Amino acid sequence: MRASRLVTLLLLLQNRGRMTARELAGELEVSVRTVYRDVDALAAAGIPLYGAAGHAGGYRLVAGYRTRLTGLTADEAQAAFLAALPGAAAELGLGDALATARLKLRAALPAELREHAGRIQERFLLDAPGWYGDAGRTPHLGAVAAAVWSRRAVVLQYRRWRAPEEIERRVEPYGLVLKAGRWYLVAGGPSGVRTYRVDQIVELKPLEEEFTAPDGFDLAAHWRRHLADFRARLHTGEALVRLTPEGARRLGVTPEGDGWTEARVPIESIDHAHGEFLRLGTEIEVVAPPELRDRIAGTVRTLAARYGG
Missing domain, CATH: 2.30.30 (SH3 type barrels.)
Incomplete structure (x- = not known):
């Protein structure tokens, strides 16, 4: 991607000083003509660089100039805008700091990268909580x-x-x-x-x-182990069910053709499975365990009596 290449070219000049167009082309794995176009784009974006001809020539940045994005590629710059969590930052008391940091980051980007960052903000939004979940108050x-x-x-x-x-x-x-x-x-x-x-x-x-x-x-590694252990303790039983194609889709089971699919699915408990399977209505039939089948049959009879009159 060109934006990434422009940042890489800028960082090469910053870290190595003078470089010829041929040296830059070799580093970036592009043609010399492409380097000329990229240098023109950086100059048009206001980056203070100049070129000199001759044996000791090449491109270099004006003495004293340093980009504030050392080590940051175009993808990383865009990811910084995509991954920012304004809601979470606000909860942590960092909402204003995040807004200021994003303004500074955007101001430090070359024009082409600023355009990409703007597109990220315009076209992507992260809303982490589920539809019906109550995230709860967290005063502490x-x-x-x-x-x-x-x-x-x-x-x-x-x-x-x-x-x-x-x-x-x-x-x-x-x-x-x-x-x-x-x-x-x-x-x-x-x-x-x-x-x-x-x-x-x-x-x-x-x-x-x-x-x-x-x-x-390692916090991330610990959290992965915690989730794996939680899931292992959560699903301690198993149920044998028959599913319609729609029921299989909603339960995350691969359907067998256009008819009913028989599957064994993990369950947390009889009580929990009873409520979860009732949500599927006529898209599921519980075959086993007998206790769960009888429990659901009893609920269906109660509902039929309640609504049949």
Whole structure:
């Protein structure tokens, strides 16, 4: 892509000083004629470079000029605009800082890259929460983020689903994760590294104690393991079902032709599967386990009696 090549050419001149058109063409794997066109484009964009003929000639930047985008390719510059999360930044108290940073980044881009960045903002928008999900209020998110940044321990009062429902725990905040519109705190504590929903924090007390994360701790790798473990614990059973083509599509099963498809699908529990399968209506028939089949049959009879009269 030409925008990426222009940035690369600019960075080559900045890092190496004088380079001939032939040397630039070799680095960029393009023709010398293409280098001439690219140099003209950079000059037209206001980049202060000049060329000199002769044995000691070549292109160089005006002494003292340095781009503020060292190491940033065109794809990376565009990704910076695409990946920015204004909602998340605002929740962390960084909304104004993000807006200012994006203005500075855009101002530092050559004209052609500014145009690409503008297209990204015009044509892509990230809205992370699901349609019917309530992301929940997170009044302690700012304090949690501050503890993550400063590497200081905190004492949490935390509400959980099992007894005792409210606990107090001293933890060392390693990092924050935004998943499907909810913030999660990954923190070390008495029982190892645990994950806490930030909207379930009742109170938070910052401590003066500093901590150091364990050697080799990787937040992204830990989160992947956490999700894999969660899914393994979530689906502890299995159901045998028959699905119409539409039911197979909605359940993520590969249909077998245009008729019914028989499949075994993982389930969390009888209660959970009962509610999930009822959503599919006539697009599914539960064959096994018998307890689940009988449970759904009973619900259908109740509904028929309720609406049949």
